[in-house]
Amino acid sequence: MTHPFLSLSPDPAHALRYILPLDERLCVGPPGKRFLFGGAGLASSVAAMEAASGRPAIWATAHYLSYARPGGDAQIDVRLCIEGKSITQARSTLMLGDEEILSATAALGARDSWDDQWPAPLDVPHWKDCAENPHWGAETGISGAFRFRVAHGQFADAPADKVRAADGRLALWMRPVDDEIAIDRVLLAVIADFVTPGLRNATGRRAGGNSLDNTIRYGRIVPTDWVLCDIQIELIHAGMFHGTMRIFADDGTLMAIASQSMILRVRD
Amino acid sequence: MTHPFLSLSPDPAHALRYILPLDERLCVGPPGKRFLFGGAGLASSVAAMEAASGRPAIWATAHYLSYARPGGDAQIDVRLCIEGKSITQARSTLMLGDEEILSATAALGARDSWDDQWPAPLDVPHWKDCAENPHWGAETGISGAFRFRVAHGQFADAPADKVRAADGRLALWMRPVDDEIAIDRVLLAVIADFVTPGLRNATGRRAGGNSLDNTIRYGRIVPTDWVLCDIQIELIHAGMFHGTMRIFADDGTLMAIASQSMILRVRD
Numbered sequence: 001m002t003h004p005f006l007s008l009s010p011d012p013a014h015a016l017r018y019i020l021p022l023d024e025r026l027c028v029g030p031p032g033k034r035f036l037f038g039g040a041g042l043a044s045s046v047a048a049m050e051a052a053s054g055r056p057a058i059w060a061t062a063h064y065l066s067y068a069r070p071g072g073d074a075q076i077d078v079r080l081c082i083e084g085k086s087i088t089q090a091r092s093t094l095m096l097g098d099e100e101i102l103s104a105t106a107a108l109g110a111r112d113s114w115d116d117q118w119p120a121p122l123d124v125p126h127w128k129d130c131a132e133n134p135h136w137g138a139e140t141g142i143s144g145a146f147r148f149r150v151a152h153g154q155f156a157d158a159p160a161d162k163v164r165a166a167d168g169r170l171a172l173w174m175r176p177v178d179d180e181i182a183i184d185r186v187l188l189a190v191i192a193d194f195v196t197p198g199l200r201n202a203t204g205r206r207a208g209g210n211s212l213d214n215t216i217r218y219g220r221i222v223p224t225d226w227v228l229c230d231i232q233i234e235l236i237h238a239g240m241f242h243g244t245m246r247i248f249a250d251d252g253t254l255m256a257i258a259s260q261s262m263i264l265r266v267r268d
Numbered sequence: 269m270t271h272p273f274l275s276l277s278p279d280p281a282h283a284l285r286y287i288l289p290l291d292e293r294l295c296v297g298p299p300g301k302r303f304l305f306g307g308a309g310l311a312s313s314v315a316a317m318e319a320a321s322g323r324p325a326i327w328a329t330a331h332y333l334s335y336a337r338p339g340g341d342a343q344i345d346v347r348l349c350i351e352g353k354s355i356t357q358a359r360s361t362l363m364l365g366d367e368e369i370l371s372a373t374a375a376l377g378a379r380d381s382w383d384d385q386w387p388a389p390l391d392v393p394h395w396k397d398c399a400e401n402p403h404w405g406a407e408t409g410i411s412g413a414f415r416f417r418v419a420h421g422q423f424a425d426a427p428a429d430k431v432r433a434a435d436g437r438l439a440l441w442m443r444p445v446d447d448e449i450a451i452d453r454v455l456l457a458v459i460a461d462f463v464t465p466g467l468r469n470a471t472g473r474r475a476g477g478n479s480l481d482n483t484i485r486y487g488r489i490v491p492t493d494w495v496l497c498d499i500q501i502e503l504i505h506a507g508m509f510h511g512t513m514r515i516f517a518d519d520g521t522l523m524a525i526a527s528q529s530m531i532l533r534v535r536d
Contacts, residue, residue, distance in 0.1 A: 058508050059481060059529040061329055063373045065350055065357055081368075082333055086507070087480075087531070089333055091371075100349075103359075105331045105373070107480040111507025113532055118436025118470060118501050168386025202386060212355075212375040213327065215483055217510040217529050219503040233386050234514075234525050235487040239354070239379025240326050242485040242525055244512070246502075257502050257510055259527055261327040261485050263355070264381050 004181045005145075005190065006040070008047050011075070018048040018076040020094070027070045028141050035067035036074070036101065037142040038211040038260075039193025043186045044076060045092045045104035046216075050185070052078040053088040053108045057185055060106035061215040068094075068101045086111045115220055117254040119246055124151035127173040127226040127250060142190070149173040151228065153201040161204065168202035168233040175226040183227055185218055185256075188247055191227060192216050192258035195243040198231035199262075209241060209262030216258045224249035239264050272449045273413070273458065274308070276315050279343070286316040286344040288362070295338045296409050303335035304342070304369065305410040306479040306528075307461025311454045312344060313360045313372035314484075318453070320346040321356040321376045325453055328374035329483040336362070336369045354379045383488055385522040387514055392419035395441040395494040395518060410458070417441040419496065421469040429472065436470040436501040443494040451495055453486055453524075456515055459495060460484050460526035463511040466499035467530075477509060477530030484526045492517035507532050 002009055006026070011017040027034035042062040050057055068074055074096045082089040087109035094101045130149035148155060153170035174191055181187065196208045228248040235242055241264050247256040270277055274294070279285040295302035310330040318325055336342055342364045350357040355377035362369045398417035416423060421438035442459055449455065464476045495515050502510040509532050515524040 056506070058506070059510070061373070061481075061483065063357065063359075063375075089331065089480075091331075103373070105329070105371070105481075107331075107529065109506075111531070113504055113507040113534075115503075115505050116432075116471070117503035118434075164384075166386075203384070212357075213329075213373075215329065215527070217502070217527065219505045219510070234485070235383075235385040235522050236381055237383050237487045238324070238326070238377075239381040242327070242487070244525065244527075254503050257512065257527070259483070259485065259512075259525070261375065263379070266381075 003047050003186050005187055006044050006047060008044055016052050016078040020044045020074045020076060022068055022070045022072055022074055024070045024140060025145055026142055034070050034141060037193060038062065038064055038214050039190040040142060041094055041102045042104060042214040042216065043189035045094060046106065046189050047186045048076040048078050049090045049092055049106045049108060053080060053090055055088050055108035056110060057218055058107045058109060059217040060104060061213055062102045062104040063213050064102050064211055066099055066101050068096045072096060074101065117219060119254060121228050121248040121252050122152055122171050122230055124171050130173055145177055147175050147177055155197050156200065157206060159200055159204045163204045165202050165204065170198040170201040170231045172229045172231065173226045174229055183224055184221060188256045189216050191229060191247060192245055192256060194229065195231055195245060195260055198233050198243055199241060202233035205266060206268040207264065207266045209264055212261045212263065214260045216256055218256050219254050221255055222249045222251060222253045226250055236264060271315050271454050273455055274312055274315060276312055284320050284346040288312045288342045288344060290336055290338045290340055290342055292338045292408060293413055294410055302338050302409060305461060306330065306332055306482050307458040308410060309362055309370045310372060310482040310484065311457035313362060314374065314457050315454045316344040316346050317358045317360055317374045317376060321348060321358055323356050323376035324378055325486055326375045326377060327485040328372055329481055330370045330372040331481050332370050332479055334367055334369050336364045340364060342369065385487065387522060389496050389516040389520050390420055390439050390498055392439050398441055413445055415443050415445055423465050424468065425474065427468055427472045431472045433469050433472065438466040438469040438499045440465065440497045440499065441494045442497055451492055452489060456524045457484050459497060459515060460513055460524060462497065463499055463513060463528055466501050466511055467509060470501035473534060474536035475532065475534045477532055480529045480531065482528045484524055486524050487522050489523055490517045490519060490521045494518055504532060
């Protein structure tokens with residue numbers, strides 16, 4: 001079950017327990033103050049719950065309680081609360097030593113139906129026609145594992161014109177740097193946490209946030225070289241902000257819908 | 269803390285425990301097969317976690333494990349996992365007897381910041397200019413507690429023209445029937461579960477669903493007579509569908525963003 005992006009492996013001594021080495025490349029933050037990227041925590045939880053249930057995730061959410069520093073091994077314990085004919089309801093807890101870092105919840109499974117989707121990708125240039133952007137944040141952390149091309153809005157630590165974007169929308173093509181890594185549900189959970197650049201674009205300020213949660217809902221997964229992340233900052237209120245993201249394959253298939261709430265941090 | 273819509277009350281014998289009488293008017297489904305409406309379950313959990321923490325909800329999600337029939341008293345147990353300087357992370361479990369019906373997770377609190385929002389309401393007629401619609405479903409259940417006026421799309425058990433709506437979008441003005449009930453965070457959690465009419469509009473079919481979860485993220489709450497629910501059906505895949513909803517006050521304030529995943533049920 002080892003995923004090419006996460007070195008997650010089952011604990012041979014405990015059923016439904018998985019071990020996640022906390023590599024620097026799964027982390028964010030300045031050197032010396034790095035911590036596990038929320039999306040990597042959600043992705044690991046999704047991978048563990050899919051492995052434990054033997055079913056594909058329908059939706060999943062992670063609730064962040066604390067920060068995990070890189071270096072050690074985290075442990076993910078899965079509980080299969082309800083195992084129905086076609087759907088499993090599961091929960092998992094990611095622990096580092098005695099500390100609970102995050103808890104996740106998911107429904108997993110599949111039934112028969114037709115496929116359909118309603119939202120279409122923004123009418124933006126194809127990734128082949130967009131310039132490659134410098135990495136967001138430190139290149140040794142998680143953002144160094146991805147390539148970015150901006151299709152709409154501004155993607156920078158401090159937007160050049162420092163004006164609020166009226167539509168609050170940033171469209172970003174993303175893909176892993178490593179060509180061996182395919183874009184699957186696990187990787188989409190990592191990608192879905194790249195909402196902070198959307199806040200900078202929306203506010204025109206040097207701003208960021210700490211995720212309170214990450215929530216993702218999955219559609220059909222198709223092979224794609226890049227994904228188009230359509231990031232919408234929804235609102236700011238009481239020191240918090242909420243963002244949503246639709247993730248499209250390059251053929252226009254809506255593969256995931258994500259949302260999260262964050263604590264607002266303004267640095268300008 | 270008793271809410272005018274929910275008869276929730278603290279259990280005098282147990283700290284952090286609340287009792288919810290399962291009234292018929294909080295339920296959905298045909299007579300004899302009614303069960304607690306998911307949104308009412310989320311709303312009760314939000315009310316209990318707000319009371320237990322003394323803080324306003326930032327976001328909350330409920331994960332549905334089983335169905336609760338009307339008649340008895342459910343019990344909601346709150347756990348305050350982390351109580352920070354300005355944010356509490358909480359979880360709650362709604363039990364009926366020995367059975368776990370739903371578990372909910374929330375972050376609650378407030379800090380200083382400016383207010384802003386990006387999405388605007390759809391350009392649709394004001395509620396004063398929309399005709400009142402017949403109730404959705406049985407009038408004695410939860411839908412009988414609300415008034416509905418359609419501003420965009422079709423709102424019917426089986427859409428008259430039976431064609432797929434290209435935009436998958438239904439805009440619905442809603443308000444409580446009872447003029448004594450104000451629209452607050454708790455009531456918005458109930459309203460946010462009215463996604464099923466959006467599925468009928470999007471597919472043009474006699475279709476519905478069972479919620480796997482309900483997730484809501486809050487903005488500024490302002491006094492309003494009606495709210496505009498902008499319901500977007502996102503996609504159908506593997507027997508499931510995902511929907512999102514933005515809820516605006518009649519002055520255009522974005523008060524909440526909601527999303528959920530459902531098991532697809534087609535009856536035509």
